[in-house]
């Protein structure tokens with residue numbers, strides 16, 4: 228390629244860079260030159276399934292994906308509640324927010340929900356397993372913990388994630404494509420006092436992610452994990468949030484948008500070659516508390 232052509236290509240590249248549109252480079256041959264394809268909307272034409280859609284983090288993920296053009300199946304236990312939550316963003320999204328009823332602790336419920344979704348799409352490009360929670364006010368030292376709480380926490384966080392992966396993988400295997408992002412927690416990575424069952428379940432989600440990445444890589448399916456630090460829900464007191472901010476390495480608290488950004492990246496083409504990974508999004512909280 229001559230000097231003039233190279234200069235022209237560089238000018239074109241610069242123009243697109245500053246146009247504010249999405250773009251990507253595609254290597255056309257084994258030289259160092261790249262063709263640029265402009266992507267108007269990162270997820271236009273994609274269909275994603277998000278569980279825990281009514282929650283603090285799940286809602287942020289649904290809005291992010293639909294905001295970038297995707298059709299999003301927003302799953303929760305109560306369809307009316309999901310519809311109500313989604314209403315706040317529906318008019319601002321390029322994509323679609325479709326409420327789906329699903330109890331992830333029942334394989335039958337999950338399978339029925341996937342069947343329902345397949346009447347509205349011909350493929351599932353991505354699954355985000357976000358439904359889950361800790362024992363909250365029922366957290367105890369393990370020797371004092373109730374059997375029912377242990378069962379519930381394992382069922383929601385681990386078994387539920389396994390069921391959703393199983394049901395959606397049946398479709399992704401047919402397609403020979405797909406991306407799964409599981410939501411674990413820094414508590415699954417580093418543990419936390421009085422959270423034995425939650426910590427075990429979330430560590431299990433990381434193990435599940437790695438095994439599925441090994442099992443389905445040959446079928447063009449990637450499986451990754453995002454481990455958030457503490458994300459305040461609506462019920463957390465402002466004073467508590469302020470004190471938590473001070474202990475984080477970045478002096479800020481984690482927000483839903485921080486998690487949705489990481490999830491969107493792992494669902495995007497930019498992450499095609501990433502699988503079996505656990506991306507910690509915690510502002511350095513996993514490195515120890517500030518001042519330790």
Ligand SMILES: NC(=O)c1ccc[n+]([C@@H]2O[C@H](COP(=O)([O-])OP(=O)(O)OC[C@H]3O[C@@H](n4cnc5c(N)ncnc54)[C@H](OP(=O)(O)O)[C@@H]3O)[C@@H](O)[C@H]2O)c1
Nearest residue numbers: 279280281282283284303304330331358359360412457458
């Ligand atoms: N917030 C944090 O600080 C934090 C930190 C690290 C990791 N995480 C993880 O991030 C994820 C989201 O957390 P969040 O704080 O956004 O939770 P959240 O606000 O309490 O929402 C929990 C979500 O899970 C759904 N859910 C619970 N049990 C379910 C079941 N049996 N079947 C279907 N859906 C069910 C709820 O749906 P309903 O509408 O049906 O109740 C709700 O949408 C969880 O996996 C959590 O463990 C959170």
